[in-house]
Amino acid sequence: KQEVTQIPAALSVPEGENLVLNCSFTDSAIYNLQWFRQDPGKGLTSLLLIQSSQREQTSGRLNASLDKSSGRSTLYIAASQPGDSATYLCAAISGSARQLTFGSGTQLTVLP
Amino acid sequence: DGGITQSPKYLFRKEGQNVTLSCEQNLNHDAMYWYRQDPGQGLRLIYYSQIVNDFQKGDIAEGYSVSREKKESFPLTVTSAQKNPTAFYLCASSLRLAGGSFFYNEQFFGPGTRLTVL
Numbered sequence: 341k342q343e344v345t346q347i348p349a350a351l352s353v354p355e356g357e358n359l360v361l362n363c364s365f366t367d368s369a370i371y372n373l374q375w376f377r378q379d380p381g382k383g384l385t386s387l388l389l390i391q392s393s394q395r396e397q398t399s400g401r402l403n404a405s406l407d408k409s410s411g412r413s414t415l416y417i418a419a420s421q422p423g424d425s426a427t428y429l430c431a432a433i434s435g436s437a438r439q440l441t442f443g444s445g446t447q448l449t450v451l452p
Numbered sequence: 453d454g455g456i457t458q459s460p461k462y463l464f465r466k467e468g469q470n471v472t473l474s475c476e477q478n479l480n481h482d483a484m485y486w487y488r489q490d491p492g493q494g495l496r497l498i499y500y501s502q503i504v505n506d507f508q509k510g511d512i513a514e515g516y517s518v519s520r521e522k523k524e525s526f527p528l529t530v531t532s533a534q535k536n537p538t539a540f541y542l543c544a545s546s547l548r549l550a551g552g553s554f555f556y557n558e559q560f561f562g563p564g565t566r567l568t569v570l
Contacts, residue, residue, distance in 0.1 A: 381540075381564075
């Protein structure tokens with residue numbers, strides 16, 4: 341059964357800092373991995389989707405990488421801003437689960 | 453404006469009462485999903501539907517029911533059999549990929565409904 345873990349649960353950084361959010365998964369036979377952003381009391385906004393054949397995806401200041409052999413994905417945020425403060429969730433789809441399995445998220449606070 | 457709408461935003465339920473949460477999408481997506489989110493936790497799948505008049509149970513379907521009479525609509529009923537229904541409920545949709553798979557495609561989410569039991 342696929343399990344997805346995100347550590348740390350919470351992270352605070354000063355504005356302007358580059359940062360990395362971590363996501364690990366137990367079943368390396370994944371089809372894709374998706375990163376989401378969730379603001380308090382809101383739905384999820386899809387940030388990046390990495391297919392199993394890809395190593396990374398980029399969108400603006402965001403870069404997501406995927407290493408299936410080590411069971412890890414990272415979300416890199418460059419030049420962080422207070423507006424980046426939110427909870428970031430990763431979710432993986434694997435052949436065994438055939439559904440999105442979510443991590444519990446990392447709550448990011450960017451301090452002005 | 454294409455997207456997914458959920459209503460109501462807040463819902464209060466009395467003990468023993470059934471309530472229905474609405475989810476509508478105008479993205480022409482084939483598949484729709486319902487998830488439950490509890491504080492500090494990730495999302496858990498309740499039900500999903502790949503096509504009209506068909507739906508499948510997810511990991512936590514007990515105490516819930518759904519219908520899919522129209523492609524754009526996937527309402528969720530929280531029945532009195534659900535013992536701990538207080539949670540944030542999220543609806544999502546995705547396209548079906550060539551070859552029939554759909555879970556492997558990007559999922560888009562609605563704004564959510566917060567259900568509280570009084």
